[in-house]
Amino acid sequence: MTAPPELDAATRPILAFDIGGTKIAAALIVDGAIEERRQVATPISGRPEDWLAAMVDLASDWQGRFEAIGAAVTGIVQDGQWRALNPTILPVPAGYPLAERLQATFDRPVRLVNDAQAAAWAEFDVRSGIRSLLFVTVSTGIGGGLVTDGKLVEGTNGAAGSMGHVLVKPVGGRRCGCGAIGCIETEASGTALKARAAETFGDGIEAPELFERAKTDAKAAVLIDDALNLLGQALLSARRLCDPDLIVIGGGIGLRADVLAELTSICGRLAPDFPVPIEAARQGADAGLVGAALLAAGR
Numbered sequence: 001m002t003a004p005p006e007l008d009a010a011t012r013p014i015l016a017f018d019i020g021g022t023k024i025a026a027a028l029i030v031d032g033a034i035e036e037r038r039q040v041a042t043p044i045s046g047r048p049e050d051w052l053a054a055m056v057d058l059a060s061d062w063q064g065r066f067e068a069i070g071a072a073v074t075g076i077v078q079d080g081q082w083r084a085l086n087p088t089i090l091p092v093p094a095g096y097p098l099a100e101r102l103q104a105t106f107d108r109p110v111r112l113v114n115d116a117q118a119a120a121w122a123e124f125d126v127r128s129g130i131r132s133l134l135f136v137t138v139s140t141g142i143g144g145g146l147v148t149d150g151k152l153v154e155g156t157n158g159a160a161g162s163m164g165h166v167l168v169k170p171v172g173g174r175r176c177g178c179g180a181i182g183c184i185e186t187e188a189s190g191t192a193l194k195a196r197a198a199e200t201f202g203d204g205i206e207a208p209e210l211f212e213r214a215k216t217d218a219k220a221a222v223l224i225d226d227a228l229n230l231l232g233q234a235l236l237s238a239r240r241l242c243d244p245d246l247i248v249i250g251g252g253i254g255l256r257a258d259v260l261a262e263l264t265s266i267c268g269r270l271a272p273d274f275p276v277p278i279e280a281a282r283q284g285a286d287a288g289l290v291g292a293a294l295l296a297a298g299r
């Protein structure tokens, strides 16, 4: 009998996770394609053990069907350790050994990466003819990832591309959970829009409802306009710094057609010198999962 051929690294089935401020998603992924997918709301206890338990539960039907684990996480990853840049997005204890815990739990090799960096890698992989890309997610928080000369840039501290903490209102802005004043994340993320809506209309208005209101309510429209203008400026600063072939926008808010159109128009207006295309993430909300799987498969 001949032994089965060794699986090519790219075609190894991978168990992928995406741990965000709002949801934890899990998927079985082969060669960048999602075969099965599940998700739950991120437990709000703030205890990593509860997030880990949710991950075990999500993957319970897939025992023995994966060769490695890729996890895209909100926050910063350095040497397999995980921490928050902004603990109000997810209160990750500093230096949490997530890679070691996942390895001990699932008995498979683990690759950890920031969620937006993972998404940047997936969006780069799915396209041909480009060498660089800036990915920006506008979601619970605002994250970013950079691919330069065909390589994912993780940074000395795992924090490369941390778009959410580009300063847009250092004077008169809000204090961000990262400690600085006036980060774009405190002005234009889903969390920020909810907070700004609460200041004007009272509690309980989530970002999607604020966008709906803005169609008929001038005060809501001003809030949205201000947030998108600041976001456009942050995007332009990042674009100036990196000069990528392409900018890709993802996240629940970033994937809205009206948001993408507005950002394109702001960048075009403020920097007409050379156009950089801005596109929606082709892998939509799954870019982080796919990117983590590709990296875990060594691609």
Ligand code: BMX
Binding pocket: 019, 020, 021, 022, 073, 074, 075, 076, 083, 084, 085, 086, 087, 089, 090, 092, 114, 115, 116, 137, 139, 140, 141, 142, 143, 144, 164, 165, 185
């Ligand atoms: C925050 C930061 C980033 C993350 C971004 C988007 C934390 C916990 N997260 O800026 O690392 O990429 O939010 O995160 O500090 P998401 O949860 O909104 O996808």
Ligand code: ZN
Binding pocket: 086, 164, 165, 176, 177, 178, 179, 180, 183, 185
């Ligand atoms: Zn910040």
